[in-house]
Amino acid sequence: MTQIIEACESKTNTTPDFPMGWFSVARSQELQVGEVQRVHAFDRELALYRTRSGVPVIQDAFCPHLGAHLGVEGRVVGESLRCPFHGWRFDTSGQCVEIPYCEEIPERARIRMWPTAEKNNEIYIWFHPEGKDPLWEIPHVPELENEQWTAPRHSQFEIPIHIQDIAENSCDPVHFQYVHRQPGVPASEVTIDGDGRTMHLHADMEQAANPSHLHSTVFQPGLAIVRTTYGPGAEMVVYNSALPIDRNTTLLRWQLSVRREIEDLAGDDVMNGIIEGLSQDYPIWSNKVHKRKPVFCRGDGPLVQYRKWVRQFYVDVREID
Template sequence: MTEETKTNPWAGFARGWFLLMFSDELEPGQVVPMKRFDQELVLFRTDSGEAKVLDAYCPHMGAHLGHGGKIEGEGIVCPFHAWKFDGTGKCVEIPYAKRIPPKASVACWPVLERNGMIFVWHDREKSQPDWEIPALEEWDDAEFLPWRYSKLQIKTPPLAIAENLADAGHFIPVHNTHPIPGSFSNTYTGHVGQQKIKAVAYPVHGGKDEFESTATYYGPAYQVTKMHGKGLGVIINAHTPIDDDNVMLRFGVSMKATEGMTDELIDHFIDNMRDGYLQDVQIWENKIYLDRPILCDGDGPIGEFRRWYSQFYTPRSKAADAAE
């Protein structure tokens, strides 16, 4: 462990909803092993279509349920000796035993499937969710084009990604995006943090886009950005820690199918969004964390952001104080 991580107040993982997969990525009967929050998990969809997340290791003799586990109805059957666990993680069947040991269960994680995404609730205190991911009206709006998805593993702690919300100074050097003076603002209310900006972008793939955007974090790791420029675009980005140094970022984008919105324009917009993100990634993968950055008057409210963000790393009983 380096000096840097020893003093890092963001060690461990935040409390909140984290995106594991887009709904389309998980068919009924499918079982997926996944490492998140430095823990082995198994994600599966039952025959009736419910997404479930359990701790991965079977309490019998330690097999990983995600490697060879099979769905049977609403439960998962361990590949080693065929013990069956239901969606709550309780062992409900042992084919060769008369009695099921009362302690035979694995931990079950709260899951929320919304807006075509599967979220899991992570909380070191193991308490139940106290808020939900809101419905996204553009998600099933027929006027919006089919969503396009991608994912990207990034070598960075999550704070670097989320802190972008408050970073007014990086738009010009990193994105060649020029904010209209005075248009950048942040608001922080409860678990919601929001950035508004008006700017002129000169994207990687050419052109000039004047736009107005509202980017909203619901909790520490799920962000929805609505951009009004030549068209109306909605971008989802959600990052989920794999371990202390790596996150998996999933990215979804759609545009309103307005008149004059050609396939070419949509591709252009999507390429710009993705490559704009990659410009940030290069910085994130190589930067270090500074507990006391030396800030200047043109920077965004980094301190305010960190106070807000600290609520997700603080015991729930003290989270409200941390957010103030």
């Protein structure tokens, strides 16, 4: 009799492609006027620059002429980017507008541009597997510009995991007990707004050393706002934005702000707490595989909801089935 052995799972053969959405490519402060950077995201090379008038621009990296990387030693000239190899210049629509040694510009001298936006102190790229225009807006985080809240603290980590599996963590109350050493599984509820896209997780961390209520709003894989309330006036917000570098690597960014009333009490401790929390997740994340068809039990309601919700961010759901 033939024995059927399940194919060995590896980190690379099971992860889905990239979901659609807005993804943070840089902090606003990291890109000065006239600055050019290379970005590796979605397993592609991209060039990011800020025009003289201050507009951030993201485009494909490689010049249609002989393929030089425009994000490496390319130069901003007004509202355009000049290739470092032979000086062809591309405007913010991707059109070549100047070839210094030739009058005539070939029709195909164009470069692909990516929808780009700047909000919440960050620069974002819109990614859609079929190149469609943005289907929703980046959420606004009012606390990040409110005087009653502290100036945001920043942190970022590169994590060897698919972006979908990071977002899954916010619908996983059970792991709080086992990974984050909470005394029990927090009472929690997952709801989805009428738009079908915005998901909320409410969790009561009643048994924690500092009891709190957590409300996480997830807008898409890679964009979430987590608000935690410890009591009247004792609130904090963590804005979470992620960038898929490739199928198995994600850059996770946070901005943390707390109400001024608790700044001295909580500011640094909270950020350290987040980093510590991440260091608890890290060994799991960096060694797990992505399970396309997990075996769920009755107690896994929020995770099942998450897996249904996340399907809408893929054009080809076979990617995740």
